[in-house]
Amino acid sequence: MDEFMKAAIEEAQKGLNEGGIPIGSVIVHNGKIIGRGHNRRVQKGSVILHGEMDAFENAGRQPASVYRESVLYTTLSPCPMCSGAILLYGIPKVIIGENKTFMGDEEHLKSHGVELEVLQDETCINMMNKFINENPTLWNEDIGV
């Protein structure tokens, strides 16, 4: 597997080990990870730190030119909020671990010209299926349901 999706999965597993929701993300610029993160709803009582948002935050304040040349990796299809952050900063390409357990706002991203690649990775799918089955209420809270 691609080393960057592997890093995103490691982030997801870190989140799980902390008692959190297992979704991870990394932002890659010129072949180097500039930001990595995972969902911190449980850990920080945060409603905005989804995995992708945490990766953006940890990448820090970057010039627009850096975002425009970056690729975002995420273990799960990006929700409307994370899709909006991707559009705000003009990330041109998103690699998605899977969209079988949750379909984010992929149509909105595509309609704005963002290139998407969906891997349907078994590790990502199994991790989320298990989590959702065991924590349906927490999962629904995370996606506003």
Next chain:
Amino acid sequence: MDEFMKAAIEEAQKGLNEGGIPIGSVIVHNGKIIGRGHNRRVQKGSVILHGEMDAFENAGRQPASVYRESVLYTTLSPCPMCSGAILLYGIPKVIIGENKTFMGDEEHLKSHGVELEVLQDETCINMMNKFINENPTLWNEDIGV
């Protein structure tokens, strides 16, 4: 003026006094403010704490039923990221101070049935015009340009 837009403007001015970008927001449920915030890019080195995001974060973890009955007030038209957060949590109504200095993703919100009210408030317009004229680089960074 509506007391809640007044509170959002107070948040924006608080941000300005801290050396930050003057955009504020409050979330109102059943006639009561449950979260208030302002842009914290400068203050916290944050790329995700726009005013609306800060208000969501400060409102804390709420059940979906609360978001669905809430109104979000913001001094400025919500960018794609903040619009995405509004959609994720199913906020049904957004009151916008102005959209003359920046037009956010209002079309996307409307297409998902969110009710928008744009006040074109002079205080909001003047505050942003002055800030953008004096800090064009910082402002562009905040909107990913």
